[in-house]
Amino acid sequence: MEGLVNLVNGIIWSPALIYLCLGAGLFYSIMTRFVQVRLFGEMIKLLFSGKSSDQGISSFQALAVSLAGRVGMGNIAGVAAAIGFGGPGAVFWMWIVAFLGASTAYVESTLAQIYKEKDVVTGEYRGGPAYYFERALGQRWYGIVFAVASIFACGMFLPGVQANGVISAFAQVMGEGSMMNVAGLEVGSMRLLALAIILVVLGIIIFGGIKRIATFTEFAVPFMAIGYIGLALVIMFTNYEMIPQVFGTIVGDAFTAQAGFGAAIGWGVKRGIYSNEAGQGTGPHAAAAAEVEHPAQQGLVQAFSVYVDTLLVCSATAFMIITMGTYNIQGTLPDGQFIVQNVAATTEINSPAFTQMAMESVYGVYGNTFIAVAVFFFAFTTILAYYYIAEVNVAYLTRFISRGAHKKGVFLVKILIMAMVAYGGLNSAGYIWAIGDIGVGLMAWLNIVGILVIFFVAKPTLTILKDYEAQRKAGVKKYTFDPAKFGIKNAPYWEERHLREQAALKRDSLNKEPKL
Numbered sequence: 001m002e003g004l005v006n007l008v009n010g011i012i013w014s015p016a017l018i019y020l021c022l023g024a025g026l027f028y029s030i031m032t033r034f035v036q037v038r039l040f041g042e043m044i045k046l047l048f049s050g051k052s053s054d055q056g057i058s059s060f061q062a063l064a065v066s067l068a069g070r071v072g073m074g075n076i077a078g079v080a081a082a083i084g085f086g087g088p089g090a091v092f093w094m095w096i097v098a099f100l101g102a103s104t105a106y107v108e109s110t111l112a113q114i115y116k117e118k119d120v121v122t123g124e125y126r127g128g129p130a131y132y133f134e135r136a137l138g139q140r141w142y143g144i145v146f147a148v149a150s151i152f153a154c155g156m157f158l159p160g161v162q163a164n165g166v167i168s169a170f171a172q173v174m175g176e177g178s179m180m181n182v183a184g185l186e187v188g189s190m191r192l193l194a195l196a197i198i199l200v201v202l203g204i205i206i207f208g209g210i211k212r213i214a215t216f217t218e219f220a221v222p223f224m225a226i227g228y229i230g231l232a233l234v235i236m237f238t239n240y241e242m243i244p245q246v247f248g249t250i251v252g253d254a255f256t257a258q259a260g261f262g263a264a265i266g267w268g269v270k271r272g273i274y275s276n277e278a279g280q281g282t283g284p285h286a287a288a289a290a291e292v293e294h295p296a297q298q299g300l301v302q303a304f305s306v307y308v309d310t311l312l313v314c315s316a317t318a319f320m321i322i323t324m325g326t327y328n329i330q331g332t333l334p335d336g337q338f339i340v341q342n343v344a345a346t347t348e349i350n351s352p353a354f355t356q357m358a359m360e361s362v363y364g365v366y367g368n369t370f371i372a373v374a375v376f377f378f379a380f381t382t383i384l385a386y387y388y389i390a391e392v393n394v395a396y397l398t399r400f401i402s403r404g405a406h407k408k409g410v411f412l413v414k415i416l417i418m419a420m421v422a423y424g425g426l427n428s429a430g431y432i433w434a435i436g437d438i439g440v441g442l443m444a445w446l447n448i449v450g451i452l453v454i455f456f457v458a459k460p461t462l463t464i465l466k467d468y469e470a471q472r473k474a475g476v477k478k479y480t481f482d483p484a485k486f487g488i489k490n491a492p493y494w495e496e497r498h499l500r501e502q503a504a505l506k507r508d509s510l511n512k513e514p515k516l
Helices: 002-012 015-031 040-046 059-070 073-086 089-114 129-137 140-173 187-206 209-238 240-255 261-276 283-288 295-324 353-363 365-398 403-425 429-457 460-474 492-512
Strands: 328-330 338-341
Touching: 002 429, 015 089, 015 261, 015 429, 040 295, 059 209, 059 295, 073 089, 073 295, 073 328, 073 353, 073 365, 089 129, 089 240, 089 261, 089 283, 089 295, 089 429, 089 460, 129 140, 129 283, 129 365, 129 429, 140 187, 140 365, 140 403, 140 429, 187 209, 187 365, 187 403, 209 240, 209 295, 209 353, 209 365, 240 295, 283 295, 283 365, 295 353, 295 460, 353 365, 365 403, 429 460
Parallel strands: none
Antiparallel strands: 328 338
């Protein structure tokens, strides 16, 4: 089974997908005139401008939910794996993916806002790639294919990676002989205890719906991200004389990689996409749930989330590991010989171990414990985001069947994701990561190809960006969006909203007319 998983993984993650991801990001950057740079200040402003409603969540809550999906094991164990297999130069390619991917994130999240709809059962906003493939392309079959793929990816393949990282982190910090293991439990028992805690808390939150998920992630994600980056900065400033050397190692190794140029760019792009998810099609689901005045606004907020994920959190991990030298680089030879070996050969590369060692070398056992806690929150909130994505796509597939089918489908995906968390937490890390990579790659192929076709057919995101910038330049107090004005069809939410706004303006004008 493991051999089959690795074979499929190699096919999906061929060089074609790597170049497709980079090419799409470069293409959208050029077409939007590098919106990720030009409107950076606007992104910051929009983070706190929106408010939630009974049907939708605020822009910041949507950012938190999408960051919950982006900031996870990819930021701690994923960066370590990229360095371990691709060398320090892989970090440079993660930066490139983030910079270019921010424009892709704008495009996919803006599409999600344009073509979102109200759920027939819950009344909440739903949207994502499946919805915009059906409405923008008129190809429901393609939407169904993506929905099925995302349910398998986010409901089955990806949660196990996050759960495995959490269990591994706690096993290391609470292992036999550890001062933290006050009960004297064996490693196996600690793994089962950590898994039980995860499943109980997960069940409580996911049975509460998107509002409960958004409320939890709104506080948990910023708190842990800021704390994690803060401790990383202390390590960097304590070893400030090494910062130029570390930066030079990353940039220099990007083109003359110790592990080979192909390994550096391959692992950098793979782990970059796994971490920031730009183009993967996961971020648009949370983006569609946001309550905003104009579709471009949430697209810009989601573009900013890519920066937070990779340029801040991933970079913090990379600088810690390289500064403290707590990594190995494994070659591509059949015998798995290490090109560089700084730590024990038995250390698992696909795990948080490198990061924990870096923290522990400065903060002692407290650093190790903090990484375990950070892994728990990062990975746990990511599992919540994966559940929500799977739920949205179940809602998409059942929305025209019946309310009963909708409720049963959502209930089954709750049970499925909890089962996969249990499975992933108790199985081999390498095997589980390979399964997760298949899920990421499959969604990325379908989504990037789909949004490129949409762009060439209609260019809605480019037209909408120009409209938003025109209103911004005019200094409007409240942004408006009329899809019919730009020839955009099948956007029911915005069509109805525009009609309501026009009716309200008409009533206001009549009320202001002088009475005879």
